[in-house]
Amino acid sequence: DADVTQTPRNRITKTGKRIMLECSQTKGHDRMYWYRQDPGLGLRLIYYSFDVKDINKGEISDGYSVSRQAQAKFSLSLESAIPNQTALYFCATSVDRAPGGEQFFGPGTRLTVL
Amino acid sequence: AQTVTQSQPEMSVQEAETVTLSCTYDTSESDYYLFWYKQPPSRQMILVIRQEAYKQQNATENRFSVNFQKAAKSFSLKISDSQLGDAAMYFCAYSTTQGGSEKLVFGKGTKLTVNP
Numbered sequence: 437d438a439d440v441t442q443t444p445r446n447r448i449t450k451t452g453k454r455i456m457l458e459c460s461q462t463k464g465h466d467r468m469y470w471y472r473q474d475p476g477l478g479l480r481l482i483y484y485s486f487d488v489k490d491i492n493k494g495e496i497s498d499g500y501s502v503s504r505q506a507q508a509k510f511s512l513s514l515e516s517a518i519p520n521q522t523a524l525y526f527c528a529t530s531v532d533r534a535p536g537g538e539q540f541f542g543p544g545t546r547l548t549v550l
Numbered sequence: 551a552q553t554v555t556q557s558q559p560e561m562s563v564q565e566a567e568t569v570t571l572s573c574t575y576d577t578s579e580s581d582y583y584l585f586w587y588k589q590p591p592s593r594q595m596i597l598v599i600r601q602e603a604y605k606q607q608n609a610t611e612n613r614f615s616v617n618f619q620k621a622a623k624s625f626s627l628k629i630s631d632s633q634l635g636d637a638a639m640y641f642c643a644y645s646t647t648q649g650g651s652e653k654l655v656f657g658k659g660t661k662l663t664v665n666p
Contacts, residue, residue: 469653476559478641478656479595494653526595538585538645539654541595 439463440542442527448548449517457512457545459527466531468510469539470494470502473524482525485510517549552577554644556657563632564665570617571627571660573642580604583645584618584625585654590638598640601625629662637664 440461449455459468466487471479471494481494483502491502499521503511514521524546528539553576563569575584586598601609601618608616613633617626629636642657 476658478554478658479654480656481653484653524593528595538583538597538600540597544593544595546593 440527440529440540442525442542442545444545445543446546448550450550451518453517453549455514455517455547457525457527457547459510459512459542461508461527461529461540461542463529463540464507465529465540466507467529468504469528469530470500470510470512471526471528472496472521473526473544479526482512514547514549517547519549521547522549523547552579552582552644552646552655554642554655554657556640556642556660558660559658560661560663562663562665563629565632565634567632568628568630569632569662571629571640571642571662573625573627573657575623575625575642575644577623577644577646579646584616585643585645586614586616586625586627587641587643587656588636588638589641589659590635595641599627632664634664634666637662 443458469484470482473479480496485491485504488504501513524544526544527542530539555574582603584601588596588598599611599614613630615628639659641659644655
């Protein structure tokens with residue numbers, strides 16, 4: 437079984453809709469991250485969380501919100517989706533103070549906003 | 551802020567040959583980590599290799615090795631004996647510890663094609 441899972445794997449939605457992307461992990465890691473990937477831009481950090489009570493904005497947090505429901509769950513919400521939020525979204529985890537900050541990625545969610 | 555630059559949007563190599571992917575970065579920190587991640591068509595992000603900045607010895611993982619030039623802020627990936635399964639997007643990433651947090655900063659990626 438995958439250590440980091442994301443649901444859904446693919447989603448098509450309409451402008452203005454609220455949508456939630458979910459991430460679960462069985463690695464027992466404290467730290468979780470949300471990235472988005474756009475063609476030609478690499479991965480950019482949206483939000484990150486070091487534990488249930490510690491949530492931080494990343495490079496591109498506008499238009500997004502997150503919820504850390506438990507150590508193992510970290511959800512990303514788009515309150516009112518817009519077309520330029522069409523992207524591939526990745527969740528990642530890491531061990532607290534892991535050497536080098538190595539991160540482990542989920543399989544990604546491809547989101548299309550029409 | 552740290553930046554990571556991959557100057558080659560696309561590269562190609564013949565099967566069994568060697569290819570080098572370039573990466574440069576900008577930082578004022580003296581202690582950091584560098585990574586190469588591979589993203590095949592399945593879109594899963596897979597760690598290929600990691601380099602610790604305070605180690606002068608270049609990291610090696612089987613057919614993958616790096617050429618780490620700290621003074622030049624360069625971190626290239628060499629793939630030897632290329633295989634069809636090496637075809638993927640490759641991302642160079644920098645791990646910063648600014649503010650006590652380990653965050654990855656990614657380059658824009660290099661698409662590697664392996665020709666049979």
